[in-house]
Amino acid sequence: MIDHDKKNLEDAFYSVRDQLVRLTSARLDRRLKGRVDSSDIVQDTYMVAFRRYSEYVANPQVPLVEWLRFLTLQTITEAHRFHLGRLKRTIQKEAANPSGKLSVVCVVDMLAGSLTSPPSAAIRSEMQKAVGELIDSMSATDQEIIRLRHEVMLSNDECANKLGLSSSAASKRYIRAIKRLRCVASEYL
Template identity: 25%
Template sequence: MAKPLQFDEAFSKAREGETEALGGLLETYRSYLRVLAASQISHRLGQRVSASDIVQDTMLAAHRDFGDFRGQSPEQFSAWLRVILSRNLFRAIERHMKADKRDVRREVSLDQVAGSVDSSAAGLANLLASDQSTASRIVSRGEETRRLVDLLVELPEHYQQVIMLRNFQNLRFDEVAQEMGRTATATRLLWLRALKKLRELYDAETPA
C-alpha cells in the first residue's frame, strides 16, 4: 500500500486538480471529524443520528467546495472542515427539533454548535498536556492534532468512551460512571489508565 502523502504535497496536488489527492487528503481527517461529531451528537441527538453519516456529508461537501477554500496550512484546513461539520451538525439538530415540534431558534444556534465543536477540538490538546507549552504545541500544529485523534481511536472502546464522556462532554465522574455502569472510583481509575495509554502511544510516535 502506498504511503499517504504529507499535507503539503497532497494539498498542492489537490490544488492542481488531482481528485485522488484531494480524496486522500480528506480521508486523513475522517477520524478527526468523527471524534468531533460524536462529541456533539451524543448529548444533543442521542442515538438518532450517526456521526459517520454527518462526517460523510462533511467530506462530500468539502470535496465539492474545495475550490472555495482560500487557506494554505493544516490549521486553516482543519478550521474550514470544522465549519462545514458544524453546519451539518446544526442541520441535523434542526431537523430533529422540528420533528419534536421544538423551536430550534430558542434552544441552539449555528454559532453555539460551531463554538462547541471548536471547544472540543481545542480540548484535544488538554488530553495530554501537563503544561501550557505542550498544549500550545499540539493546538498550533494541525497535523499533530490529527495524529492525536488517530491514536485516540486506536484505544480500546471503553477507553475511548471514558475519554469522550469526561473530556469532550465535560461530565462529572459520577455522571460518567452512570453512563458506563461503573462506580465513580472505578471510572476515575479507568480514565487515568486511558490517558496513560494515550500518552504512551503519543510519546512513542513523537520525536525526542
C-alpha cells in the first residue's frame, strides 16, 4: 500500500473511531465486557482494514466509512465466536464460579430469571409487535434516524449530516419519533 492510500485509510478510520467504539460497546455481548474491550475490537478492525484496504480500493462498492462499520461488525462477530464458542475455558463457567464466589453476572441473571413470568413474556412480545408496527408506519427518514442513532450509534450531528438535514431538524424528528415509541411502549408497562 502506498503512503497516500495509507493516509486516506487512517484519516477515515480516525474520523469514525469514536462511532466504532460506541457501535462495539452496543453490540458486544455483556459476558465479554470483562474480557474484551471495545477499543481492542476497534483496533483489531483497523488492522483488518489495513490488510484488506487494497481489495477495497480495487472495488469500492460502499463508502469507506460504511466498509469500516461492516468490518467492525465482522470483528465483533469473530470475538463472539472465539470467546463464547470455546469449549475448554468458557465464559459461562467463569461467570458462574470465577473464584468460588457468586459473580454479579450470575446474581443479575438469577434475579431476572425469577422475575420473568409467562404473562410478562407475552406482554413483552405484544409490545415488541406494536413498536415494530409503529416503526413500519413511520417515514423512511424517521426510521433511518432511529437506526442511525441506535444501531450505528451516530450522534445527532452525524445523523443530520448523513441525512442532509439541519442538526435542529434531525433532533426534532428524533425526539418526535422517540416520543411516539415511548407512548406505545407505556401502554404495555
